[in-house]
Amino acid sequence: MMYSVPGKFQPATPPYLVRQRESSKQLYFAMLDERGGSAGQIDELANAKSRSLLLEQLVVAAEIDTDFPTDMRSLPSVLHNAHDQAAQAYRRYLDGRHAGSPRRYFSCRAHALYFLRAVAPTKLVDGAWLYGVLARWQDSRLAPLIQTYLEELGCGNPAQNHVLLYRQLLARYGCDNWQDGPDGHFTQGAVQLALAHHAREFLPELIGFNLGYEQLPLHLLITAYELNELDIDPYYFSLHVTIDNASTGHARKALQTVLDNSPRTGDVSEFQRRVGNGFRLNLVGMGTPQAIESFDIEQELQRVFADKALIGAQLHSDYCLVGGRSVSDWLSSPGEIVDLLSALQSAGWIRRGESPEQSRFWRLLTDEQAPMFGVFDGYEQQLLKDWILADSGENPTARTTNRFRNRQIPGPVDEAPAGLQSGTSVAQIIARHASGNPKLGRGADVDALFQKLVRIDTKAEAFAVLTGLLSPANHPTPAGLVATRLYADLFQHVTSP
Ligand SMILES: [Fe+2]
Known part of the structure; x- marks a missing residue:
């Protein structure tokens, strides 16, 4: 097919x-x-x-x-x-x-x-x-x-x-x-x-x-x-x-x-x-x-509430009632999330189509002293906020801004570091990178890397040490970044193997 x-x-x-x-x-x-x-x-x-x-x-x-x-x-x-x-x-x-x-x-x-x-x-x-x-x-x-x-x-x-x-x-x-x-x-x-x-x-x-x-x-x-x-x-x-x-x-x-x-x-x-x-x-x-x-705001909100229910079922007191049932009882039945959302609206805890601040449930999540502050992460809060706003026309993000328009996009780093002449040896470049990464606070991984590079004077030997640190798992780490900078210099500025 x-x-x-x-x-x-x-x-x-x-x-x-x-x-x-x-x-x-x-x-x-x-x-x-x-x-x-x-x-x-x-x-x-x-x-x-x-x-x-x-x-x-x-x-x-x-x-x-x-x-x-x-x-x-x-x-x-x-x-x-x-x-x-x-x-x-x-x-x-x-x-x-x-x-x-x-x-x-x-x-x-x-x-x-x-x-x-x-x-x-x-x-x-x-x-x-x-x-x-x-x-x-x-x-x-x-x-x-x-x-x-x-x-x-x-x-x-x-x-x-x-x-x-x-x-x-x-x-x-x-x-x-x-x-x-x-x-x-x-x-x-x-x-x-x-x-x-x-x-x-x-x-x-x-x-x-x-x-x-x-x-x-x-x-x-x-x-x-x-x-x-x-x-x-x-x-x-x-x-x-x-x-x-x-x-x-x-x-x-x-x-x-x-x-x-x-x-x-x-x-x-x-x-x-x-x-x-x-x-x-x-x-x-x-x-x-x-x-x-694949985004469906109703389904996504229900998924988030179901996730929270798994953790939150035992964390609410029995005095906390929504629609005549304790919150613990509601959260013990993840299959009833749709009914819980309806009950929160019927009880006035969530007022859709109005500013989120009008909803008691929203304030429980976002006021700094509120009992559920921090339970929803940034994405989950935005999801609930947009769901509450619904089609109220009050969504403050539905406007054009130019806040990020002027950010400079740097070109690739392809120039030699100051003073790096063509003909500079592998050992000299390694030494420059070692001294350019101050010992204090550079971490054990970086120290170990430069230890392995002592007395190395060919690109082949240096790459044998460095390459593994440029892997997808390693390159975003402190040692990976140091290794990448050195690799890039050797790759771009040393012609001999
Ligand atoms: Fe990319």
Whole structure:
């Protein structure tokens, strides 16, 4: 069966939410746990299961119909056309919005925060599929992919590390609790982590996956626009509009890598088939359109109340009555959450269609001295707030703001540190980084790293020590960031092996 996707970035439909035998979620977290082995290595079982996952999802991907060409010579023009179409569609979207059309993606602020949580498993391994390419640093045809990976990691600058940027975004809006999401939220992230650990075997697929991932999709542009409109910092998304650009950015590097790695004497058609399959692998699991479409405020609020009931059933006194029943009694019956919400409204504890401050239940959650203060996190409070406001027209976030419009988007870090001349030796660069990271407060992991680097004077030896710390699990840590900065300097400024 072929699933028709007219143009790669059209919203896909649920057939792609395929559940493989192994739980994506379990495997996702197993691949981010390297405590059983050396840095950068996952254990044998996770390794075997992640390979199975890739094989299964590649079968799913092969059935997805996209506009990926069968003749590679037309690839540049196909990608160019897709980019133009996205740009034109965005122009039409903006024209529509300026003419008074409603938001296309997010019905309310809670909807947007729901989206940030739903795609968190993917965004928190941003760039992971490229990790395994570091082992091939001597192959100049793969250098653009390594450069792309280093830029995903902000070249070790925490303010530009994409994973850390997304973590900060989640924390800022009380969206840290994403780990309990359904299995389908984890499939795409698990695929990216699996590619990280099987780069050697699946290199053509990896190259194709990277090509697909680094194209500019329409949904990225609209997401950034509507997040800003809802007073949510869109920086993580707008950053990718510029960094993935087709003329000089990651998209350009991705296409160059496909062309450079096409076999000159081997089986070209097999390489093209595998690159195309990797390209389609972008579409397995839940993507942005599905994450947005899956929001239902009633169901989501009921889910949150059911979660709270599990914890709160024994924590309320019997004097606290709603609709003639104690709160403990209500919470002991998670199947009655809908009735509880109705009872709260009938009793006047929740007054929908009015300002939340008019609701006693809201004040119990949000007043600093209130008995339930802190029970709902930022996302959950926003959800309840938007549900109470309903269609009152009082939603204060339904306005256009320009609060985040002027934030500067830094370019990739590609300049040598001051005083770093061409011809500087590996040992000199390591020494500079060691002295640039003051001993006081830099942590045992960083001390241990520089201990391992003593007396090393070739790039090959240094990379053997550093590479594991650039893994998806390690790079956002203090030692990972230090290792990434040193790796980036050695990669960019030392030509000898
Ligand atoms: Fe990124």
